[in-house]
Amino acid sequence: MDLTLYFFPGACSRVTMTALEGTGVRYRDRLVNIRADEQKSADYARVNPKGKVPALAIDGRIMTENVAILVFLDRLFPTAGLLPHDSDPVSDIAPLSDLLWCSSTLHPAMRQIRAPDKYTVGDPADVKADGMRKFAAECARIAAGVDGRWWYGERWSIVDVYLFWLCNVAQKGGFPLADYPAITDHAARVRQLAPLQRALERERAGAEAHGLTDIVY
């Protein structure tokens, strides 16, 4: 199977790249320079008309949306343990609920913090304050779920990496993550995961090749 991941260093494609690294599969990567608006180019529109990363090309067919790609990789590589499974159908769907919470609730709140100007033509300060409130409202749940444990208990899953990425970017946007020691402790553990470290190395190599020297990891 021929796989190519379209990504940008530090973007939510980091979660997908970590999942790919977790499976051990060979794949190509292609940096889409969001700083230069390459995601809006006609060339990239032929790859992903939504103008976003990540996108995964699978034998020339394109799959978009983090959650879809993560579930696809989990199904394709069931022994990689990206997500937990259960013989009870209700429990088995719980990780999908968590991934959708990450992409549809946490990601937009975090983006209001990190890039409030993208949400308004007026004063971004109110948008940012609203994002701060929304993200803080979710942090008690995140902190309780990762306090001295992985999100699903004894083994890490891709949900841990998604939560790490969301909290890390919120912090870069000024969110006071240090108020949640359980989350910062979890972040330190996630940073040690070999698949994430490999993804960061790959991001760094791509950034360097494109002369992007100020990416914060």
Ligand SMILES: N[C@@H](CCC(=O)N[C@@H](CS)C(=O)NCC(=O)O)C(=O)O
């Ligand atoms: N719902 C999409 C969101 C993807 C997304 O927002 N990607 C951002 C990077 S984190 C992006 O490509 N932004 C470029 C832009 O909005 O122009 C997913 O979860 O895959």
